[in-house]
Amino acid sequence: MGHAPCTKSPTPLFYIFKAGSFRPLPISNMTMALPPLPVSISFSVVILIVAYKLYQWLRFKLPPGPRPWPVVGNLYHIKPVRFRCYAEWAQSYGPIISVWTGSTLNVVVSNTELARQVLKDHDQKLADRHRNRSAAKFSKDGQDLIWADYGPHYVKVRKVCTLELFSPKRIEALRPIREDEVTAMVESIYKYCTDAENYGKALSVRKYAGAVAFNNITRLAFGKRFVNSEGVIDEQGLEFKAIVANGLKLGASLAMAEHIPWLRWMFPLEEEAFAQHGARRDRLTREIMEEHTEARNKSGGVAKQHFVDALLTLQDKYDLSEDTIIGLLWDMITAGMDTTAISLEWAVAELIKNPRVQQKAQEELDRVVGFERVMTETDFSSLPYLQCVAKEALRMHPPTPLMLPHRANANVKIGGYDIPKGSNVHVNVWAVARDPAVWKDPHEFRPERFLEEDVDMKGHDFRLLPFGAGRRICPGAQLGIQLVESMLGHLLHHFCWAPAEGVNPQEIDMSESPGLVTYMRTTLHAVPTPRLPSHLYKRVEAEM
Numbered sequence: 001m002g003h004a005p006c007t008k009s010p011t012p013l014f015y016i017f018k019a020g021s022f023r024p025l026p027i028s029n030m031t032m033a034l035p036p037l038p039v040s041i042s043f044s045v046v047i048l049i050v051a052y053k054l055y056q057w058l059r060f061k062l063p064p065g066p067r068p069w070p071v072v073g074n075l076y077h078i079k080p081v082r083f084r085c086y087a088e089w090a091q092s093y094g095p096i097i098s099v100w101t102g103s104t105l106n107v108v109v110s111n112t113e114l115a116r117q118v119l120k121d122h123d124q125k126l127a128d129r130h131r132n133r134s135a136a137k138f139s140k141d142g143q144d145l146i147w148a149d150y151g152p153h154y155v156k157v158r159k160v161c162t163l164e165l166f167s168p169k170r171i172e173a174l175r176p177i178r179e180d181e182v183t184a185m186v187e188s189i190y191k192y193c194t195d196a197e198n199y200g201k202a203l204s205v206r207k208y209a210g211a212v213a214f215n216n217i218t219r220l221a222f223g224k225r226f227v228n229s230e231g232v233i234d235e236q237g238l239e240f241k242a243i244v245a246n247g248l249k250l251g252a253s254l255a256m257a258e259h260i261p262w263l264r265w266m267f268p269l270e271e272e273a274f275a276q277h278g279a280r281r282d283r284l285t286r287e288i289m290e291e292h293t294e295a296r297n298k299s300g301g302v303a304k305q306h307f308v309d310a311l312l313t314l315q316d317k318y319d320l321s322e323d324t325i326i327g328l329l330w331d332m333i334t335a336g337m338d339t340t341a342i343s344l345e346w347a348v349a350e351l352i353k354n355p356r357v358q359q360k361a362q363e364e365l366d367r368v369v370g371f372e373r374v375m376t377e378t379d380f381s382s383l384p385y386l387q388c389v390a391k392e393a394l395r396m397h398p399p400t401p402l403m404l405p406h407r408a409n410a411n412v413k414i415g416g417y418d419i420p421k422g423s424n425v426h427v428n429v430w431a432v433a434r435d436p437a438v439w440k441d442p443h444e445f446r447p448e449r450f451l452e453e454d455v456d457m458k459g460h461d462f463r464l465l466p467f468g469a470g471r472r473i474c475p476g477a478q479l480g481i482q483l484v485e486s487m488l489g490h491l492l493h494h495f496c497w498a499p500a501e502g503v504n505p506q507e508i509d510m511s512e513s514p515g516l517v518t519y520m521r522t523t524l525h526a527v528p529t530p531r532l533p534s535h536l537y538k539r540v541e542a543e544m
């Protein structure tokens with residue numbers, strides 16, 4: 001990689017020295033007069049703090065990694081697709097590396113044993129979150145779940161998620177919404193490809209997957225389908241989308257100063273913009289909450305199954321503030337929307353590249369479901385190969401390849417190295433799931449591997465961690481799996497999938513776009529051909 005290994009990384013203060021802030025002046029430029037007393041005192045205090053910090057950091061044995069530059073650390077070495085870059089560095093420096101983003105130490109682990117140490121043996125000490133200024137604003141300093149540090153608040157809201165929001169009973173009660181949305185997707189793809197104008201033309205898989213994910217998550221969380229059957233979005237839906245887009249814009253505006261705290265005074269937060277954004281988000285959410293309260297009162301107190309109803313009726317039992325309810329609802333939107341759409345797009349790309357797998361999955365669907373009805377989630381247990389296809393797609397293309405970063409709330413030793421309190425810790429689940437030491441032919445899309453050996457993907461087997469593991473494991477894992485399997489099963493049962501005209505399947509761009517969640521870099525365009533009787537392409541509408 002062209003970087004000399006560096007096991008003893010410099011301290012944040014080292015950067016300040018190197019940056020030249022304290023560069024000594026040439027003797028000739030110095031005045032011989034002694035500095036006034038307050039200046040001497042301040043200078044001594046600074047020296048003492050520097051010495052103490054240096055002592056603190058030098059006593060640690062930090063993991064090796066590329067040599068950081070003064071001030072910026074490795075910021076200029078990190079390639080845009082971070083998990084690939086870290087996996088390359090792991091080849092040079094070993095399975096645990098230090099990466100400096102400005103003055104923040106990030107430790108990245110890339111094998112099964114170290115993932116187990118992070119997510120199981122030292123789970124609790126590594127279960128805090130790093131909140132940058134934007135995340136801190138959006139979450140009102142961790143009043144939600146995603147951005148909360150590990151502690152009594154986190155334990156409480158996590159309990160609400162496990163026992164209430166994602167209980168098997170509620171997931172099952174919300175099944176009609178999922179089946180409605182998945183069949184709506186099938187109906188609209190069918191309309192597209194049976195329109196004479198579109199004959200043989202490719203469509204964007206992401207567009208359809210994104211619509212299912214959007215409608216599904218907004219209905220599940222807010223009990224709202226913002227889009228009507230003609231695809232027209234209502235006023236609240238437009239406002240919702242504008243808020244999501246504005247949140248992304250604000251989040252992206254912070255950049256460099258996030259990594260170099262002492263530079264922040266030069267880049268003040270746009271306090272006003274953040275405050276307006278928060279107020280706008282809260283206003284829309286409150287409006288929806290009031291609608292639900294009114295409907296519940298009218299129906300004599302009967303609560304619906306949507307998350308908003310669940311949270312409002314459980315507010316007193318769990319002592320949830322309004323900020324926490326709003327935060328939780330938006331967490332679900334943030335974490336549950338892109339992840340499922342991304343997984344589907346990658347899976348379809350692999351099925352086009354591997355026609356043998358596509359055909360085998362279709363044969364299973366034809367045998368189990370047949371040609372006279374559509375698949376439902378109750379068929380899953382009879383469709384082991386379909387489940388393996390979804391799992392293999394999540395192995396090769398985890399939508400969050402570095403999970404969400406954890407932060408150490410105490411000094412911890414991992415793989416013989418020190419992780420000082422306050423460092424960020426990432427598990428490169430993408431690299432772990434492609435490690436030739438634990439996977440045979442790791443780069444081959446071969447769902448059969450899971451028929452030969454049943455590998456758990458919900459946090460018990462540290463070779464396969466698309467949802468993480470331990471205390472912070474994804475609470476929506478089961479729901480996510482069901483949605484991905486359902487979308488995939490319907491797409492395969494109803495259609496044959498081929499690449500866009502003139503594209504060789506092996507030429508499909510399988511590279512990733514940069515970001516916390518990993519979309520395909522080039523949107524997948526594919527040609528669907530219906531394979532079932534025409535009456536099976538109707539949306540199965542659910543009134544909820």
Ligand code: HEM
Nearest residue numbers: 146332335336339340400403404466467468472474476480
């Ligand atoms: C294929 C789909 C999905 C994948 C691959 C996925 C993956 C993940 C991962 C890797 C994490 C971070 C775990 C960690 O920090 O250690 C996470 C967190 C989270 N996910 Fe998911 N997720 C998916 C779907 C969903 C859905 C559908 C929802 C909700 C509707 C959801 C809600 C959450 C929440 C709230 C967190 C934060 C948990 C915490 O900080 O304690 N996810 N997810």
